[in-house]
Amino acid sequence: MSSPNQDVTPDFERSASLADRIQNAYIETSISPRWIGSGNAFWYRRDFGADQSSFVTVDPEQSLRQPSFDHERLATSLRDVGIEANADSLLFTSIDTSRDGKSVKFRIGEKIWEFRDNETLAEYNGEIKEDSLTPLSSEQPSDSSDKSTFITFINRTKESVALFWIDYDGNPQRYATVEAGKSNRMQTYSGHVWRASYSDNGQLIANFMAQDLDAVAIIEEEKPSVAKAIEKSSSPALSQRPESSDKPQALVKEYNVWVRDADGQETQLSINGTEGNPFDHTIYHSPNSQFAVAYQYTPEQTSTVYAVESSPKDQIQPRLKQFQYLKPGDNVRVDRPRMFDLTEKKEVTTDDALFQNPHSIYDMGWSADGQEYRFLYNQRGHQVLRIVGLNTQGQVRSVIEDSSTTFVDYSQKEYHHEIRDSNEMIWASERDGWNHLYLFDLQTTNMKNQITRGEWNVRSVESVDEEKRQIWLKAFGAVECQGPYYAQLARVNFDGSDFTLLTSGDGTHTWTWGPDRKYLIDTWSRVDLAPKSVLRNAETGEQVVALEENNFDNLIQAGWAPTERFSAPGRDGKTMIHGIIIPPSQFDPNKRYPIIEQIYAGPQGFFVPKSFSTLTSQHELAELGFIVVQVDGMGTNWRSKAFHNHCHKNLKDAGLPDRIAWITAAASQSRPWMDLGRPKRPRRPSLARRLLQSRRRGLWMPR
Incomplete structure (x- = not known):
């Protein structure tokens, strides 16, 4: 930290200018494959500098990666016809190429060109394949995401176009301008929404939503009508009615369940539905329509919370707001599924002992033979998660269940997949202390076998092949001696045999499948390792060809300090705690620096970055003369169940004993420059505010 008499203005200036300095210092090639023809080859655009790129074609069958065409010859040919290149x-930014590279078609402005045999350039009169984002049918707020991606906006109008990011409240934030006939590549995040409007009058042209993969957004004068499918709700219909009108149909009116016969006659089946205890209008008919299940419910209580909006945009005075928000101890909605025989026109009596105190109940549908209706019961307090079955004779049974003396992590780890042909279910559970998959017999309710096992976690299931009886999954920490949070792709058989890692490399992985799942593009990185990408055989995981290897040398030259990973035992002296250390770019090992921890300890996830990024906000803080650290302490998610249990009725713990142990260990292990004493307050805070607030809006991309 600066001495009392030291001028700290240079620190603040470096912090305020960091985003500017590194904006073009790190250009990452994130591979967005565009598969050719039947999917046996692909091309991608390789970005290697500010406004610098090339096109690469990959032929997996030949293990070949090469330029899609002769870039120098094409540039010369374009200049010969009067196009600056x-x-x-x-x-x-996009090409339509043949697999052998003998023909490459592309658009510049309003014209389409074809470059043949790396020699002949001519105008092309036909249509070409162009990958571009489909405009949204209506503007909407951006979704929060930490998945970085890019959109290249191509302006094919005859006027200048302004680009606006639509923030999380639906407000437009202007970021850039694209001149007529030009393009602009914008870094953004998956789920973020962008507006393209004419610069002169603000007239809306189109809205686009960023995807996981890099994409092109073509801005044109007139776009074809957008399908309205995006506006359709994915929620179930109010009543799952029988397909045929000659079958009985259950319905709800006057708070009760009725049945309508084929001739239109209606008969009341329930009598205890009231305004305070009605039946929900969603009804679940059995496959043969002889039975139906309806949920009778007690509504949640009214619990009004008040908030003051201190600075409304449309008035000077504060505004009082109120909204419905349940607090601990308030009465939640309580559902009670009830079975009805539509043929006999009566309720089938069932016992609710297995689902009396629900936090929630979710429909899981009828069994394949139509004899049992199933739902997922989440007990209030989250100590029991149970699949309950009601059969048409009124018998109630527990099909599969998990219980815990602390909590069942239903919000992050609940997963089930029914294999209807064999009456089995794949079920995720932490019953052995880690999140793994199990195979159950739905007829007997017996567990047939544990599918995955070990001191690592199944993060999610990618896909299930019921015919081959195989599962593809994302695993956290499956490679010993690598980080416990690093993601890998794996495949395993239903019986637990032949567990195979399909990705390889010390880091956290993302992957993109080829169209027939014969190949996959594997990309991995760490906070201290720029992304590497290879093409792999999707069956064996073997590398087919290396694609890209990024580095951050230019970042360091621009005044960016590399991030350090560090691990040390936590409060118990044995459980490893993982975090990162970020020094200022003007780091001097002979000085002592106060430590600032960027802390979040929510139990729903982990929060220390695992993959590479510039971590601009953290580095800006470090530039002010601090060592910035981030740590995942006990009580955060995706380690062992025992690790996670520390948060149970103990959020105030926040992993602080682990953070203290970790920081103490970091400072004592060859890092005497980490000052464990009381941090000193930076001088001239008004200057800090002025400089930090002077950053251009366009440099900041909220997540």
């Missing part, structure tokens, strides 16, 4: 900054 450089080999490393061609005026197009």
